[in-house]
Every structure is written in C-alpha cells, then in structure tokens.
Amino acid sequence: MRIAVAGTNSLALLxxxxxxxxxxxxxxxxxxxxxxxLANQEYQVLIVDYGHQGSLQHAVMGVDTVISTVTGTPEVELLKACVSQRVxxxxxxxxxxxPSSRAQDDPLDQGKNTVLAWLEHYRSxxxxxxxxxxxLYERFGPGGLAAHGLGLLTQRAQEGDYIVNVRTMRANAPVYDANHQLNVYICLTAAQDVARFVVRAIDMPRWPKEMTIAGERMTVWDMTNIVIRVRGVPLNNPIWHTPDSLRSDLLLAQTLRDGARIARAHDHIATVGxxxxxxxxxxxxxxxxxxxxVPLAFEAWLRSVWSTHPVSN
Structure with a gap:
C-alpha cells in the first residue's frame, strides 16, 4: 500500500x-x-500547496491511507482532496x-472539531x-513541543507552558479537583510510541472511530514529584491550582490580554476536566x-532528555 504522511514535524517523521x-x-x-x-535519506517528498486543490489531489492520487499532522484549514483541504481521489x-x-472529553465550543480547538465534523460528513x-x-512526553522536554515542530500555532508549545518547567523547576500546576483532592489524572505517551502504534494500526482490517494509547496514567501531583526526583532539587515556589484559582487566573489573563497565559489557563482548566x-x-x-x-516510562524518558541540562534560574 501507499501511505502518505502530511507534515514534516518530529511526529510525522517518526x-x-x-x-x-x-x-x-x-x-x-x-x-x-x-x-x-529527507530526500538524502531516500524518502519520497511531494511539495504541496494546501491552498490549491489540484496540488493536493495530485499528491494523494493512488494513496491508500493519509496520516495528517497538519491542522486547521490546510487539513480540511487535504481531507477534501482525499475524498475526491477516493483515498x-x-x-x-x-x-x-x-474528542468526547472536550466541549463543542472548546477554546483550545484550533479547528479540530471542524475536521471531525467533516470526517463524520464523509464517513460513508x-x-x-x-x-x-x-x-505527549515532549511537552516536558527541552524546548517543549515547539522544538519538535508541534503545536506551533497554539500558544502552548514552548518549554514550560504546561504544568512544570523542568529547566527552571517552576510549576504552575492544576493538581486539585473540584473536591480539593489530589485527583487530577492525565495520560502521557512518548511521540516515538505514538508513531509505532499508529503504524501498527495501518494493517487493521477495520478502524473504530477512536483508538486510545496510554504510555502511563498518573496524577498531575505524582508527575511533578517524578520531575523532582529526576532533577534532584525541589520545585521553585510552585503554584498549586484548584478549579477556582484557575478561573481567577484566566480572568486576570484576559484582563491583561496575555494570550499565552490565557491559553495555559484554558489548558489547565481542561486538564482538571x-x-x-x-x-x-x-x-x-x-x-x-x-x-x-512496550512504551517508554515517563521517568526514564525524562532522565534521558534532561541528563545534559542543568537546573537553571
């Protein structure tokens, strides 16, 4: 079969x-x-113009499966080209x-619900x-998601944008649920393992509407303690959030018109949810x-990527 991967970020290349x-x-x-x-590594690379259907349709002609890592309008146009060419x-x-865990008016949407709506429209x-x-583990690595070409349009892709900055050991973390319990859970997976599971699914005879992959599942509190153990120093004046304090933080960020802080607050509120x-x-x-x-353990991954980076202020 012919498989097309749209994008050249780290996940796409994995x-x-x-x-x-x-x-x-x-x-x-x-x-x-x-x-x-990529060409030197003997990958076939096709240059596409996401604003031109002819370019996209030519690129996906004869392709069985398209795996997208592009978002927003370009992804919608790519999907339409795939339907046109009977991918x-x-x-x-x-x-x-x-997707069922987020609202239709999701402030972190970035066009994802639109693509899902088109996929439902074209389901037949x-x-x-x-x-x-x-x-993704990479959110906690040097440079954050941005270092891997991921999430560049989200205002949530830089190092330390989510929960904890492992370099400076500063935390702004949604650890408490609505009952003030340390019961906020997240699933985490390394991009490398996501890629392996995605590729393993290519030959499945039927696809369900969604497939879940959890390298690990833990509370945000436990995750921050793994960071402490790996770095060998305590957190620097951590802020431990409740749902109420997150809403207050969001209101302040909106008053200040601080886009990055608004995005972080929304992300942390969604994490608690x-x-x-x-x-x-x-x-x-x-x-x-x-x-x-066998997925990589979060602690082992964290040690490997931060081993040559000292804690800094």
Whole structure:
C-alpha cells in the first residue's frame, strides 16, 4: 500500500520512519517546501500547496491511507482532496485526549472539531480513526513541543507552558479537583510510541472511530514529584491550582490580554476536566497485534532528555 504522511514535524517523521522500518508499505511525505535532508535519506517528498486543490489531489492520487499532522484549514483541504481521489483512510491530526472529553465550543480547538465534523460528513466515503494518546512526553522536554515542530500555532508549545518547567523547576500546576483532592489524572505517551502504534494500526482490517494509547496514567501531583526526583532539587515556589484559582487566573489573563497565559489557563482548566484522561493502558495496548510494543516510562524518558541540562534560574 501507499501511505502518505502530511507534515514534516518530529511526529510525522517518526511515523514515516516506522512505516519504512516495520512495514513493506511505500511512504510519501507531503511538505510545503523542499526537504533535502529527507530526500538524502531516500524518502519520497511531494511539495504541496494546501491552498490549491489540484496540488493536493495530485499528491494523494493512488494513496491508500493519509496520516495528517497538519491542522486547521490546510487539513480540511487535504481531507477534501482525499475524498475526491477516493483515498480509503484518513487519520486526523488529533494525538491528544478523546474528542468526547472536550466541549463543542472548546477554546483550545484550533479547528479540530471542524475536521471531525467533516470526517463524520464523509464517513460513508472515507474511513477514519482518532488516535488518543493524552499528553505527549515532549511537552516536558527541552524546548517543549515547539522544538519538535508541534503545536506551533497554539500558544502552548514552548518549554514550560504546561504544568512544570523542568529547566527552571517552576510549576504552575492544576493538581486539585473540584473536591480539593489530589485527583487530577492525565495520560502521557512518548511521540516515538505514538508513531509505532499508529503504524501498527495501518494493517487493521477495520478502524473504530477512536483508538486510545496510554504510555502511563498518573496524577498531575505524582508527575511533578517524578520531575523532582529526576532533577534532584525541589520545585521553585510552585503554584498549586484548584478549579477556582484557575478561573481567577484566566480572568486576570484576559484582563491583561496575555494570550499565552490565557491559553495555559484554558489548558489547565481542561486538564482538571479530564481532557487528557482515559482508561489506561488504552485500547491499542490490549490488542494482540500491539502487545509486543512496550512504551517508554515517563521517568526514564525524562532522565534521558534532561541528563545534559542543568537546573537553571
């Protein structure tokens, strides 16, 4: 089969890598501009214009499955091109919590609900599934998601934007639920493992509407304590949030017109609401075809990426 991966961020390239190394399928990478490094690695790269249907339709001609890591209007246009060219399957650029865990008027939407609505509209013409993996470990790595080319339009992609800054050991964390209990859970998965599970799903005869993957599930409180253990120093004046304090923080951020702080407050409120939580280890890890995949532990991953970076002020 011919598989197309849309995007050149780290997750897209990990998916392409595992298609090449773990399957016999052909892979093509859809990019907005030339990628000499990928070409040198003998990847087939097609330059596409997401504002031009002819360009997209040509790129997906003869493709069986498209895996998207682009968002917003470009993703909608890509989906329409896939339907036009009778592509059999489409994976939207979700890769977070379950869509059912967020509201229709989700302030963190970034066009995701629109794509899901189009997928529902086209359900008789193209099969799709959402891969739900919770929070990517990479949010807590050097440079945050932005260092991997992920979440660049969200105002939530920089180092330390979510829960804790591992470099400076400063935390602004939604640890308390509505009952003031340390009971706020998140699922977390490394991008590398997400890519492996996505590629393993390519040959499934049928796709459910969503598939869940949890490398680990833990409370936000326990996650911050893992950070302390890995770094070997206490947190620097941490702020421990309740739902009420988060709402107050959001109001202040809106008054100050601080876009990054507004996005963080919304993200933390959604975290308390269960946006990134689901039953672990997830539906994919219980499938016989995936049981040989042992996800990276969060603590081991954190040690590996921060081992050469000292704590700084």
């Amino acid at each position: 998916i392409a890598h595992y298609v090449v190394t773990e399957t016999s399928h052909q892979i093509v990478v859809l990019a907005r501009q030339a990628q000499p490094r 059999r399957r489409f994976v939207p650029a979700e890769f977070e919590g379950r 013409q193209i099969e799709s599934t959402v891969f739900c993996c919770g929070v 269960g946006r990134y939580d689901f039953q672990a280890p997830g539906t994919m890890r219980t499938m016989s075809r995936c049981r040989d995949i």
